[in-house]
Amino acid sequence: MSANINKDLVREREKCNFDIQELIHIIDGSKEKTLMRKKVEDLVLSVEDLKDEIPEDYLSHKEKFENAVRKGCKLFDVYLELIDNNIQKADRSPSNIYRIHEGILKQVNPFLLHFGLFIPTIVNQANSEQQAKWLRKGSKMIGTYSQTELGHGTFLRGLETTATFDPETDEFILNSPKLTSYKFWPGGLGHISNASIVMAQLHINGKSHGIHLFLIQIRDFETHEPLPGIKVGEIGPKLGFNTANNGFVGFNNYRIPRTNMLMKNAQVLRDGTYIKSKNDKLTYGSMLLIRVHILTDVAYELARAVTIGVRYSAVRHQSVLKEGEPESQVLDYVTQQHKLFISIASSHAFRVLGQWMWKTYTKVMAEIGDGNMDQLPELHALSCCLKAVSSYDGVQCVERCRLACGGHGYLLSSNLPGVYGIVAASVTYEGEYTVLLLQTARYLVKAWNGAINGKTLPSSIAFLSDNFNQKSSSWDNLPEAIIEGFKAVVAGKIKTAFDSIQSHVNKGRDFEDAWNLSSVKLTAASEAYARFLICDVFWSETKKMTNVSKNVAVVLLQLAELYLVYWALEKSGDLLMYSTISKKNIDNIQSRYEELLGLIRPNAVGLVDAFDIRDEILCSTLGSYDGRVYERLMEEAAKSPLNKDKVNDTFHKYIKPFMIKHKL
Numbered sequence: 001m002s003a004n005i006n007k008d009l010v011r012e013r014e015k016c017n018f019d020i021q022e023l024i025h026i027i028d029g030s031k032e033k034t035l036m037r038k039k040v041e042d043l044v045l046s047v048e049d050l051k052d053e054i055p056e057d058y059l060s061h062k063e064k065f066e067n068a069v070r071k072g073c074k075l076f077d078v079y080l081e082l083i084d085n086n087i088q089k090a091d092r093s094p095s096n097i098y099r100i101h102e103g104i105l106k107q108v109n110p111f112l113l114h115f116g117l118f119i120p121t122i123v124n125q126a127n128s129e130q131q132a133k134w135l136r137k138g139s140k141m142i143g144t145y146s147q148t149e150l151g152h153g154t155f156l157r158g159l160e161t162t163a164t165f166d167p168e169t170d171e172f173i174l175n176s177p178k179l180t181s182y183k184f185w186p187g188g189l190g191h192i193s194n195a196s197i198v199m200a201q202l203h204i205n206g207k208s209h210g211i212h213l214f215l216i217q218i219r220d221f222e223t224h225e226p227l228p229g230i231k232v233g234e235i236g237p238k239l240g241f242n243t244a245n246n247g248f249v250g251f252n253n254y255r256i257p258r259t260n261m262l263m264k265n266a267q268v269l270r271d272g273t274y275i276k277s278k279n280d281k282l283t284y285g286s287m288l289l290i291r292v293h294i295l296t297d298v299a300y301e302l303a304r305a306v307t308i309g310v311r312y313s314a315v316r317h318q319s320v321l322k323e324g325e326p327e328s329q330v331l332d333y334v335t336q337q338h339k340l341f342i343s344i345a346s347s348h349a350f351r352v353l354g355q356w357m358w359k360t361y362t363k364v365m366a367e368i369g370d371g372n373m374d375q376l377p378e379l380h381a382l383s384c385c386l387k388a389v390s391s392y393d394g395v396q397c398v399e400r401c402r403l404a405c406g407g408h409g410y411l412l413s414s415n416l417p418g419v420y421g422i423v424a425a426s427v428t429y430e431g432e433y434t435v436l437l438l439q440t441a442r443y444l445v446k447a448w449n450g451a452i453n454g455k456t457l458p459s460s461i462a463f464l465s466d467n468f469n470q471k472s473s474s475w476d477n478l479p480e481a482i483i484e485g486f487k488a489v490v491a492g493k494i495k496t497a498f499d500s501i502q503s504h505v506n507k508g509r510d511f512e513d514a515w516n517l518s519s520v521k522l523t524a525a526s527e528a529y530a531r532f533l534i535c536d537v538f539w540s541e542t543k544k545m546t547n548v549s550k551n552v553a554v555v556l557l558q559l560a561e562l563y564l565v566y567w568a569l570e571k572s573g574d575l576l577m578y579s580t581i582s583k584k585n586i587d588n589i590q591s592r593y594e595e596l597l598g599l600i601r602p603n604a605v606g607l608v609d610a611f612d613i614r615d616e617i618l619c620s621t622l623g624s625y626d627g628r629v630y631e632r633l634m635e636e637a638a639k640s641p642l643n644k645d646k647v648n649d650t651f652h653k654y655i656k657p658f659m660i661k662h663k664l
């Protein structure tokens, strides 16, 4: 096999000084999980019906969708068989096992919303009777989650779809009063789903009770025809997500039984009595869940992007470092390492944070189940800023990987544009970046107020009390000093934003105006808090790893340290403003950063091999395991339909007449 592997990659793999298999098990969670993943991959990827004859990129929008549905159904079929045969567990925790679809579907599974939001929303928001009815086998429902409207996505309280209770018939009447009230964006809504969870304003006896969730049948279960009173369709091509079948729906006096309101929390009784939820923010529970998952999603997409970037950079030779020597592998240019290694580190950081958030989420959800809502605000604040920063960083990192691949990275066959499209969407969906940072800022400002007044703060921000008006001290102890420095930055930025609000209020402005005028500072405080959290958790979780061989421990600590020093340098202005850091300390951090790039360099290919993403899932001409980059580029180019004819018809139809006309 090694005869067919690019010689540079062979040499790189020989240089790797840690046990790649061991790191693969760590990333998967355990040796058993790796074995299960591989077994599932072998089985799924060998299914003939899941393979494509024509590259997806040459299909039309409609053909792409139809092909994705064909494969999506087959994939579901295969997964069910695996679950029935106990080969795969139906596990909802963040995991790599379920990523095979990224290879098979190239973009997004058109059934994603059914499994990702429709079912979880029923599980989390419906009462037990409703769950028994809607989750049973034979319910015939393929669902989605319709919240966003043409006019509103962010401001949920401003949604316009109405659900008005009719006591005579014991029904709700659904209406989209204006064009802007149409639901717009839900995945799978176009032509896949026959049902949807819909968020709408509840009206009873002329009184509005705010937004609630309803389960609504959209299409006939047998014929799939849209039901009378429903106007449904697909929204058209996008930057990415082109197989997601995002759709629109409008309602015109459409009736559903009263019992189709999801009633685990708030309820409407037969006589129209409204029973309030213990906490109306529980309606937002599905978003919370997905925000937690996004950290792991980004970690995975980054692993894909950087696997492509690093392998290609090992294979690619360009320019000479020293005259008279052969052309260098571009991976040997330190600027190239600077472009790429932060993506390896960030992927590990977001994986570790994803697991940490998942534990926090399940703990808090269990407490909420027991009626204790105390930790919900903290969970919301954590999930918002971490979702925002991980997705935003993810996009920047994927773009760096694309740039690291020069011109060839611009080809769709490199799959870097595809990965970019997937990650870019996550910056916006499930709560837009700025909006989520501002949610965390609300929490931080409240906490700061608490710290001023000597209140005990929740664990994740307890440090604010210590840093209240203080600066961090020693910079001898790198990289821990960076975490301390970032605490001072968080405290300093919250104080700056807080003081800004106060100062506007003191000048007679409303609090809301003062908030808006201070919002650039508020988002900066929130971003700093997320950055501190990622550094703190990534470093401490990596340091406390046990049962790890020395070399794997060393390489993981190098990555964690790289992450910390990279961000210390990126945020050196903030550290200079709010901590005791000096120019000399920053110079030291810069030197350590460059030293770390050099230490990681020999293991770079080993590190991306340890993400263990099979070629069929990576889908890249530039990143395959064997490094046959140029052969694959030409093989893919040969598949262009334009290469079928030696002379394209346009020559005779347009070019020749044009040449004659203009005497060219």
Ligand SMILES: CCC/C=C/C(=O)SCCNC(=O)CCNC(=O)[C@H](O)C(C)(C)COP(=O)([O-])OP(=O)([O-])OC[C@H]1O[C@@H](n2cnc3c(N)ncnc32)[C@H](O)[C@@H]1OP(=O)([O-])[O-]
Pocket: 112, 116, 145, 147, 148, 153, 154, 155, 156, 157, 187, 281, 282, 284, 285, 287, 288, 376, 377, 380, 428, 429, 430, 431, 432, 435, 439, 442, 443
């Ligand atoms: C695969 C892709 C699939 C994609 C699917 C989608 O995109 S689906 C579509 C995805 N769409 C989106 O993601 C839409 C994004 N928009 C939203 O989530 C909301 O409209 C909002 C949170 C921005 C504002 O909501 P609002 O106007 O109702 O609230 P407010 O700002 O007035 O704050 C009041 C209080 O509520 C608190 N609180 C808020 N949320 C939560 C929570 N989840 N938990 C707990 N608490 C929460 C908040 O902290 C504040 O507390 P405080 O300070 O008073 O103690």
Ligand SMILES: Cc1cc2nc3c(=O)[nH]c(=O)nc-3n(C[C@H](O)[C@H](O)[C@H](O)COP(=O)(O)OP(=O)(O)OC[C@H]3O[C@@H](n4cnc5c(N)ncnc54)[C@H](O)[C@@H]3O)c2cc1C
Pocket: 113, 145, 146, 147, 148, 151, 152, 153, 154, 155, 184, 185, 186, 187, 241, 246, 425, 428, 429, 430, 431, 432, 433, 434, 435, 438
């Ligand atoms: C690929 C994809 C899939 C999606 N899937 C679904 C789905 O399945 N179901 C569903 O219901 N929705 C879905 N959505 C919709 C998505 O959740 C929303 O687009 C998202 O929540 C952002 O809302 P918006 O589009 O209204 O943005 P807007 O809120 O209009 O944002 C526009 C700009 O205004 C700014 N802004 C808005 N409010 C504030 C504020 N209060 N303070 C400061 N700045 C503000 C934003 O920062 C942004 O820069 C999907 C979207 C995408 C892109």
